[in-house]
Amino acid sequence: MELTITTPALFFSAISLLMLAFTNRFLALAALIRSLHGQYLSNPDVIVLKQIRNIRTRLHLIKQMQIAGISSLLLSVLCMFLIYIDLMLAAHIIFGIAILLLIASLFLSVWEIQISVKALDIRLSDIEDAKQ
Secondary structure (H helix, E strand, C coil): CCCCCCHHHHHHHHHHHHHHHHHHHHHHHHHHHHHHHHHHHHCCCCHHHHHHHHHHHHHHHHHHHHHHHHHHHHHHHHHHHHHHHHCHHHHHHHHHCCCCHHHHHHHHHHHHHHHHHHHHHHHHHHHHHHHH
C-alpha cells in the first residue's frame, strides 16, 4: 500500500466530527447529572440511583472514546511527520495503530449508545410503573 502524506490527513475531519459528537454527549450527561443530583436530594429514589450508576458507566466510556479519538488524531499527525522525513515503515505502523484506535473509539461509541438506550428503558419503566 502506498501511504502519502494526505492519507492520514483524511482522519482530521472525521475525528473532529467524532470529537464534537462525543463532547455533545458529555455535555448532555453533565446536565442530566446536575438534574438527577437535585432530584435525588429532594426525593431519594431507587430509579434515580439506577440512572446514576448508568451515567457513571457512560461517562467512563465517553472518556475512553475521547482518549482513543484524540490518540488516533495524534498518531495521524505523527504518521504525516514520519512520511515527511521518509520513515515509511514506521509511518505504516503508526498509521495502522491510528486506524485501530479510531475503530476502538467507534466501538466504544456503539457500547455507550446501547447503555444510553438502557437508561431510557429505566426511565420508561418508571413511567409505566407510575401508571399502574
